[in-house]
Amino acid sequence: MTDSGHESGHGNSHENVPGRKRRRFEGISSRAYEHPADRSALVALRKLTGFDTVLKALSGLLPERSLRLLFLSDSVRVSDAQFAHLNVILRDACYILDLEKVPAMYVTQNPRPNAMCIGLEEPIIVVTTGLVELLDEEEMRAVVGHEAGHALSGHAVYRTILLFLTSIALKVAWIPLGNVAIMALVTGLREWFRKSELSADRAGLLVGQDLRASMRGLMKIAGGNHLHEMNVDAFLEQAEEYEAGGDLRDSVLKIMNVLPRSHPFTTVRAAELKKWAESRDFQRIMDGHYPRRDEDKDASVGESFRESASHYADTVRTSKDPLMKLVGDIAGGAGDLGGKLRGKFTGGGAGGAGGGAGKGGQGADGSAGDGPARGTEGPLAD
Numbered sequence: 001m002t003d004s005g006h007e008s009g010h011g012n013s014h015e016n017v018p019g020r021k022r023r024r025f026e027g028i029s030s031r032a033y034e035h036p037a038d039r040s041a042l043v044a045l046r047k048l049t050g051f052d053t054v055l056k057a058l059s060g061l062l063p064e065r066s067l068r069l070l071f072l073s074d075s076v077r078v079s080d081a082q083f084a085h086l087n088v089i090l091r092d093a094c095y096i097l098d099l100e101k102v103p104a105m106y107v108t109q110n111p112r113p114n115a116m117c118i119g120l121e122e123p124i125i126v127v128t129t130g131l132v133e134l135l136d137e138e139e140m141r142a143v144v145g146h147e148a149g150h151a152l153s154g155h156a157v158y159r160t161i162l163l164f165l166t167s168i169a170l171k172v173a174w175i176p177l178g179n180v181a182i183m184a185l186v187t188g189l190r191e192w193f194r195k196s197e198l199s200a201d202r203a204g205l206l207v208g209q210d211l212r213a214s215m216r217g218l219m220k221i222a223g224g225n226h227l228h229e230m231n232v233d234a235f236l237e238q239a240e241e242y243e244a245g246g247d248l249r250d251s252v253l254k255i256m257n258v259l260p261r262s263h264p265f266t267t268v269r270a271a272e273l274k275k276w277a278e279s280r281d282f283q284r285i286m287d288g289h290y291p292r293r294d295e296d297k298d299a300s301v302g303e304s305f306r307e308s309a310s311h312y313a314d315t316v317r318t319s320k321d322p323l324m325k326l327v328g329d330i331a332g333g334a335g336d337l338g339g340k341l342r343g344k345f346t347g348g349g350a351g352g353a354g355g356g357a358g359k360g361g362q363g364a365d366g367s368a369g370d371g372p373a374r375g376t377e378g379p380l381a382d
Contacts, residue, residue: 022209023286024096030153032290033202038153038195067118071106071126078105086132089141090125093148093207098293103151105144107132113221115143117150125151134220138213142204149203155196190261197263201273206285211277215270222266239271 025032071077078086086105094102103123110128113135117125125147135143150156205214212232219230242265264272276282284290 022092022096022207024098025206025285025290026098027292027294028098028285029291029293029296030149030199030203031296032285033149033206034153034199035195035202038192038199068124071108071124075106075108075126078107083107083132085137086127086140086144089137089144090148093141093145096207097145097148097152097203099148099152103148115147117147117156119156123151123156134225135217136213138208138210139217139220142208142210142214142217144204145207146200146204148207149200150196152203153196153199155193155200194261194264198269198272201269202276202282205273205277205282209286211274214273218266218270218273235267236271236274239267242267243271 076082078090080087086107090105091102101122103117103119103125105125105127107127107129111130112128113131115125115127115131117123125144127143127147131143132140201214205211208214215232215235216227219232219235220227222235223230263269
């Protein structure tokens with residue numbers, strides 16, 4: 001890991017990086033910043049022999065080449081001659097994340113603030129004029145870093161499969177069970193894609209190395225160019241209220257609201273990014289301790305899935321959402337019930353029947369009052 005602010009060793013692809021000193025993560029693997037659920041899926045795909053060949057065949061069924069020609073003909077390509085300040089930001093982002101090749105970047109006329117990374121073999125980044133006009137330089141740096149993170153992780157794979165399956169779902173909607181099966185896959189892929197957005201937010205923070213700028217950018221995307229009317233702490237309180245508020249009906253409505261979305265809600269993204277910025281994982285990366293790209297082939301699929309399962313178990317255990325709390329309580333209660341049943345059938349619960357249920361039941365399964373907690377972690381973490 002080195003500091004940016006000077007020319008890279010990749011020839012002309014990373015020249016003219018800005019003077020501000022930022023950490024550079026040489027050879028960093030995308031596994032360093034990926035959300036556990038996103039990482040486990042990617043590790044599995046990278047291990048799947050022939051997947052690249054299938055994707056290349058699949059790409060021929062989608063208008064990827066057409067999109068490239070469309071942006072080339074009807075948008076503005078970022079370069080030293082056009083949107084030069086964005087070109088500097090793009091090269092800096094690729095230098096910090098040590099991308100081997102700088103993706104082409106286009107600015108397209110659209111008042112809606114948005115950015116995306118598309119393409120399988122050669123990703124391209126597209127930002128709208130609405131976004132360019134909305135964000136300042138440091139906020140834009142986080143967004144471009146976000147898209148560079150998508151490119152490094154290969155997240156265009158998700159978008160490609162999602163578009164393909166959505167297209168199939170429309171064509172087979174008349175088949176009674178065909179559409180149900182396809183939409184089940186689409187729903188799963190959307191959950192996958194939402195986690196990849198959290199991963200890319202982390203990549204944006206690694207590039208910008210300014211949490212306040214990342215927060216400002218998310219706030220502007222939610223509320224427009226009115227920062228003087230907004231407050232970071234109040235914005236994050238909205239995420240807290242969203243997670244903990246309401247009853248089981250609200251929990252169901254939250255699920256229904258998020259299912260069709262490709263991105264998590266903005267306040268949730270801000271809260272998740274702040275949590276990661278305060279984590280030991282982020283600090284270790286900033287200190288130069290992170291997985292390297294040349295080690296990706298040795299990454300364990302099983303370990304990645306265990307990390308993902310552990311994350312979801314922690315989410316259920318610590319969530320303030322009424323439905324998640326209910327799930328945790330049921331899991332804990334099941335563990336406690338299982339312990340009592342084991343005690344009863346092994347004879348250890350006899351004392352409980354005679355009035356000593358508390359200590360008798362606990363002594364039977366060997367847990368001193370922590371049975372429910374262990375029950376919560378056990379089944380969900382496997």
